[in-house]
Amino acid sequence: MLRREMVLNEISSSIAELWQPLTTEQRSILATEFTIQRFKKNEIIYCEGDKPTHIMCLLSGKVKIYKDGVGGRTQIMRMIKPVEYFAYRAYFANEEYVTAAAAFEPSVICMFPMDTITRLISENNQLAQFFIRQLSIDLGIADERTVSLTQKHIRGRLAEALLFLKENYGVEEDGSTLSIYLSREDLANLSNMTTSNAIRTLSIFANEKLITIDGRKIKLIDEERLKKISKIG
């Protein structure tokens, strides 16, 4: 089937890390078992408390992993870009999801059953090591993030978020407009502040000529100064 071929081709070329260690036989196992799912803008992919069954690979679009906390507040924990894997942690920990996932934009996701993945892991040590490495990296990021979110001031957190968005999703052809168009609310949820503070601080940054804003288009003007603001908190 052509469609499946194309997807597999895309995966194998883009995300060597997981695919590469596999033997031909193992690849063909996965090839028969994956499913493709499309999600609309803002559509929920999985919820906190759901039972994990599939590892997901984002083929196109943008996805947020978030957590609803106390008092109606939401924290965006991570953001996924093509072609990254997600949604596997809970299965490995033998837990239900502690986070939820939703699509920022129309997204296409490829899903592999986790029981197959674990079988492949037990046969293929390289694959196991891929997950060890990935989880280790993510845990380090989580630790850094905890301290940033709890200790930095609003300006520092917002500056950090803007720099992260550039780092993660890149910029348009002009070289400075962030490629992701977030609502102020999402930006607030990413940087642990209220929506009004995200709006206000963004305006202040614009006044200080650190950025320019045109609706949801954000252009980073003075990245050096943003880095400084992010660093000192």
Place this chain on the structure above:
Amino acid sequence: MLRREMVLNEISSSIAELWQPLTTEQRSILATEFTIQRFKKNEIIYCEGDKPTHIMCLLSGKVKIYKDGVGGRTQIMRMIKPVEYFAYRAYFANEEYVTAAAAFEPSVICMFPMDTITRLISENNQLAQFFIRQLSIDLGIADERTVSLTQKHIRGRLAEALLFLKENYGVEEDGSTLSIYLSREDLANLSNMTTSNAIRTLSIFANEKLITIDGRKIKLIDEERLKKISKIG
């Protein structure tokens, strides 16, 4: 050597999870390579920025994993009890330590070279899966913690910390006095608040008959209400 025998015996009996998957041969490899190190109260075990070389297993004592952030503030990220493994994440991620570790109390730590561990992992899939599971569990905890620390109010965070300490290190024979005696500063660093707020809130809790305090001895009196305070934030 008797000493080494004893340590290995302790490890193999207490922490089956890592030791159990190993073959006799693999066990004997580790047996020849480990070293034992003692740390005094408050002694630093490793620092942020250090290069990781050994996985550590806490044989006795209590250890904090912490991170110094902006403006001289410190966040305690996790706490280790016997017989748990730690200090391996950075090596797997091919990074330097992003946290530091110190002993709360006189502690004895057994160290295995990480290069040996990775060799054993590549030979032994069960061992790989142990780390996948452990890292997955820790990442889930980190996510939960981020939201607690950023969204809950002081009372909620302190209540959560107290309940965690009971959960993690247990209580004395009376069934309610926490077995760990923390300074107010450590308690503050654990629950993301200033020392004076930890002291103050602890006093308030005592006035509300949720706990009793006698120096560093903390007795949990009304655990149900503490849980409620922790939950609602």
Place this chain on the structure above:
DNA sequence: CTATAATTATGTTTTAGAGCACAAAAGTAG
């Protein structure tokens, strides 16, 4: 095209928690 809802913007008020000051108590060292 119009009505309705959602998002963005800005100003004002309120408050949780940091910051500071100082004293008492408890450790620690000489």
Place this chain on the structure above:
DNA sequence: CTACTTTTGTGCTCTAAAACATAATTATAG
């Protein structure tokens, strides 16, 4: 024992950020 440092306790002040209020703008739906 005495001197000195660290930790604990309490009160007071100040401020960063939340909460609230109200427009203005922009989407979205019927």
